[in-house]
Amino acid sequence: MTAATVPHLAARTGPDAVALAGQVARAVAAPAASHVDRNSRFPSEAIAALREARLMSALVPVRYGGLGCSIVQVAEICDVLGQHCTNTAMVYAMHQIQVAVLARHAGSSPFFERLMRDLVERQLLLASATSEVEVGGDVRRSICAVERRGDDVQLRKQAPVISYGEHADAILVTARRHPDAAASDQVLVVAPTDASRTTLTRTSGWDALGLRGTCSSGYVLETRVPASHILADAYDDISAHTMLPVSHVLWSSLWLGLATDAVSRARAFVRDAAKRKPGTMPPGAVRLAEAVGVLQTMRAAVTHAANAFDAIYEDRDALSSMGFALRMNGLKVQSATLAVQIVSQALSICGIAGYKTDTKYSVERHLRDAYSAGIQINNDRVLGASATMLLVHREDA
């Protein structure tokens, strides 16, 4: 089945997919955003709507029936979702990162061919288990290892975080290649979450400052799957070529959406103040002009990086260069920092109306969510990696 034989799918690629995501964001994600946040619950209605719109397979190539969207288009989807519900946007982004990984690194075995079609036909939701107790956020090292059991492999991982793990259809898990492998010699394993294959034992909850709807609890994950569930490529390539750049571009895009909505609220506040006292410039107006300028800078950085990534998306050699890794790391740190800065500016413009949770100018959820940007994958860890590369990298940034 290709898009050519399914006209309604072909018609939904490109800007149409982004427009469709906008409709879902406004009609379904936005009305539920506050309830999702307050109750720290999964944004189930928005994800169901994205499934119905067949947007979960946006990054699945057309030859499998997917939309075959570019990274730029999916980044725009994350932006528009982020403008209405950061939790929905983050779940969607994390899922698309896994889809991008499968589309590029899984190989062409019957199992993975089937999985790609299931991503389209069943609109599967994929989660990720990369961090591990003891190694923490250093996702390029694993303690757990894949062990052979006949034609199967099994592994047991103590994961401090598996976002929306209990809502996913499958989890992509990093582990050492075999019990004697070095910590950095990792593979990626697809663990379907049905109870016959995988058990998740919750070890910690998720009652956090922000991004409360991502349900990022900790688990012991135990799975036994056929050896065919191991992705063909080694994790170091998966990480450098796809996982890191797609993550940084999509996350930056949803933070951009978050910042954009905060500025919209500040703009509405200033405009309403101006209407109440015609002829008088409201006190926050100058601050608004300043915030809009920072937002423009952020938007330029994010869209430029997304386009640059798209331009070399198929060039594995360019993707593995230090210059590219430095650029993506820079994007991540800058957009995480700017998101907090812009939302803080919006808060000072809206004042007490922004500080309160129950006004239309409220940006308190925005601020709490924005702080996750520099924490989940800590900016200092990313800067540390860049600092190491800059010891040998000589080209001007």
Place this chain on the structure above:
Amino acid sequence: MLSERIRAIVGEHGRLAVAVSELNDDASLYQAGLTSHASVNLMLAIEEAFGIEFPERLLRRRTFESISSIAAAVRELTPLGFAA
């Protein structure tokens, strides 16, 4: 011999999970436990030892995949006869 000099530097700076003597010249250093951080220290040590500077086009994972790939890069950057 070039690969022996590189082998010694890899042993000193690579922080591998196995002894460098157990690896042949084409074995993957990444599978042997070479991390991104250690690979940068390895690059610096090789630049220092051979008096070379890796240009941007060689600053990628493939260059440091194995002892033989490092040797190929060093040969490319070294005046004829010096490192052979």
